[in-house]
Amino acid sequence: MNDAERNSADDAVERVLRGAETKAGLTRFGSDVAEALMAPETTPGADSDTDGEQYDREARASLRRVGGLSTELEDVTEVEYRQLRLENVVLIGVYSQGSQDEAENSMRELAALAETAGARVLDGVLQRRPHPDPSTYLGRGKVEELRHIVASLGADTVVADTELAPSQRRALEDAIKVKVIDRTAVILDIFSQHAKSREGKAQVELAQLEYLLPRLRGWGESMSRQAGGQVGGAGAGMGSRGPGETKIELDRRRIHSRMAKLRKQITAMKPAREAKRANRKRNAVPSVAIAGYTNAGKSSLLNRITGAGVLVENALFATLDATVRRNTTADGRVYTIADTVGFVRNLPHQLVEAFRSTLEEVGDSDLIVHVVDAAHPDPAGQIATVRDVIGEVGARDIPELIVFNKADLVTPEERLVLRGLEPGAIFASARTGEGIPEVLEAIARMLPDPAVEIDLLVPYDRGDVVSTLHETGRVLSIEYDEDGTRVRALASPELAGQLEEFAAAAASA
Numbered sequence: 071m072n073d074a075e076r077n078s079a080d081d082a083v084e085r086v087l088r089g090a091e092t093k094a095g096l097t098r099f100g101s102d103v104a105e106a107l108m109a110p111e112t113t114p115g116a117d118s119d120t121d122g123e124q125y126d127r128e129a130r131a132s133l134r135r136v137g138g139l140s141t142e143l144e145d146v147t148e149v150e151y152r153q154l155r156l157e158n159v160v161l162i163g164v165y166s167q168g169s170q171d172e173a174e175n176s177m178r179e180l181a182a183l184a185e186t187a188g189a190r191v192l193d194g195v196l197q198r199r200p201h202p203d204p205s206t207y208l209g210r211g212k213v214e215e216l217r218h219i220v221a222s223l224g225a226d227t228v229v230a231d232t233e234l235a236p237s238q239r240r241a242l243e244d245a246i247k248v249k250v251i252d253r254t255a256v257i258l259d260i261f262s263q264h265a266k267s268r269e270g271k272a273q274v275e276l277a278q279l280e281y282l283l284p285r286l287r288g289w290g291e292s293m294s295r296q297a298g299g300q301v302g303g304a305g306a307g308m309g310s311r312g313p314g315e316t317k318i319e320l321d322r323r324r325i326h327s328r329m330a331k332l333r334k335q336i337t338a339m340k341p342a343r344e345a346k347r348a349n350r351k352r353n354a355v356p357s358v359a360i361a362g363y364t365n366a367g368k369s370s371l372l373n374r375i376t377g378a379g380v381l382v383e384n385a386l387f388a389t390l391d392a393t394v395r396r397n398t399t400a401d402g403r404v405y406t407i408a409d410t411v412g413f414v415r416n417l418p419h420q421l422v423e424a425f426r427s428t429l430e431e432v433g434d435s436d437l438i439v440h441v442v443d444a445a446h447p448d449p450a451g452q453i454a455t456v457r458d459v460i461g462e463v464g465a466r467d468i469p470e471l472i473v474f475n476k477a478d479l480v481t482p483e484e485r486l487v488l489r490g491l492e493p494g495a496i497f498a499s500a501r502t503g504e505g506i507p508e509v510l511e512a513i514a515r516m517l518p519d520p521a522v523e524i525d526l527l528v529p530y531d532r533g534d535v536v537s538t539l540h541e542t543g544r545v546l547s548i549e550y551d552e553d554g555t556r557v558r559a560l561a562s563p564e565l566a567g568q569l570e571e572f573a574a575a576a577a578s579a
């Protein structure tokens with residue numbers, strides 16, 4: 071291990087921490103973090119432009135690209151940045167007997183994820199075996215095949231469809247000679263590009279560091295192995311406390327302290343969120359949460375419904391922060407409607423916390439509009455995944471309205487199948503507007519009614535009371551008397567309490 075190597079390793083961790091602090095949106099797993107994760111000898115910069123085979127490890131390591139590049143990039147716009155960082159990837163997956171369809175769907179989803187992250191997918195390779203190989207993920211023979219595929223396509227990155235153990239990743243990189251990342255890294259990368267709120271950014275950075283930590287150890291092992299080799303048997307004590315080891319300790323401490331700081335920040339943000347929610351509860355405005363699998367068209371549907379300018383992208387995970395809008399039913403009742411982050415199968419456990427803020431929105435809602443992509447190859451699987459997660463956040467008892475979106479893309483036969491799957495569902499298209507009136511009608515019908523029935527006599531100069539009832543209660547009848555407006559309505563207990571004087575007036579009139 072030479073000085074240049076040590077310095078650039080230094081820079082990599084430096085960049086992760088600094089990049090995430092200053093520009094969370096630009097911290098990419100495909101680049102900065104992955105570089106930090108990588109054993110120095112397998113950095114693509116060392117291999118891609120030269121024939122790495124000609125050099126021994128140490129020589130190649132000395133060709134390794136050093137950190138300056140990413141600092142230069144910090145000034146360019148995100149679009150340019152993403153173009154510059156476009157990677158050419160090959161996907162790999164392992165599936166066991168009898169679940170080929172599922173494996174292929176999972177690969178398609180991984181391809182969509184990779185594209186969302188800004189990569190170009192060149193190919194995908196699936197291997198059928200009972201379990202992934204513990205040392206190289208794919209079996210030995212397939213690894214060799216993969217090496218040829220990667221070389222002939224000119225791919226620079228391989229993405230595995232599950233989470234790889236740090237040692238598997240290293241072994242694969244050694245064999246294939248390009249960067250290897252896993253599904254979790256891709257999702258983290260997307261999250262870091264899309265998190266917009268302070269809380270979202272903090273949650274994502276925390277998840278990134280959590281992911282980084284055990285892999286840092288893997289990296290440390292490879293470094294101390296090298297150090298041990300250099301020092302030899304006589305200096306075993308020194309070798310085991312070599313520079314690499316100390317550096318890892320230092321990085322680990324810095325990461326731990328950064329994580330502690332982030333956790334504190336996140337805890338501090340929670341009260342603000344809860345206050346906001348409590349406020350909504352106090353006003354007794356019913357809330358609707360739009361939930362569903364990623365890319366189902368939730369944001370598009372919300373746009374159609376409310377004309378809200380929520381970001382829509384043909385990319386998974388376009389939405390990372392809950393977006394709440396206000397809407398009214400045809401009969402004038404006000405409700406809030408919130409967009410949420412898309413669900414994904416096998417959500418990496420580090421990311422569950424990053425989802426919490428939007429999942430809470432779902433758990434606290436009065437109605438869940440569950441949007442399903444009608445054109446997806448496996449709608450039943452998607453519905454099941456979403457319902458599982460809904461159950462996990464304690465929202466199982468909340469009424470659910472299934473909307474098959476993208477109805478413009480399905481044939482009448484496919485509709486029949488979907489109808490059989492979910493007889494109560496509504497077919498809609500955020501693109502053509504089909505079914506949107508039915509969705510609005512169903513929301514109005516399924517919103518909970520306020521619980522208390524009240525009779526009021528409201529003086530004519532208190533028109534505000536009548537409009538409040540229209541907005542937050544349900545007006546059953548209305549008559550105009552000479553001494554005021556007589557209203558029979560359903561209202562929340564809170565509102566009924568506030569309007570007691572008018573109830574008394576009605577009773578004594």
Ligand SMILES: Nc1nc2c(ncn2[C@@H]2O[C@H](COP(=O)(O)OP(=O)(O)OP(=O)(O)O)[C@@H](O)[C@H]2O)c(=O)[nH]1
Pocket residue numbers: 362363364365366367368369370371381382383384385386387388389410411412413475476477478479498499500501502
């Ligand atoms: N053909 C068709 N495409 C649609 C329809 N609704 C949405 N889309 C497309 O589907 C893609 C995803 O839409 P979004 O609204 O971003 O999906 P989302 O569920 O909010 O996705 P995330 O926020 O990433 O979870 C976009 O390319 C939309 O244009 C539809 O009714 N028909």
Ligand SMILES: [Mg+2]
Pocket residue numbers: 368369370381387388389409410412
């Ligand atoms: Mg969205």
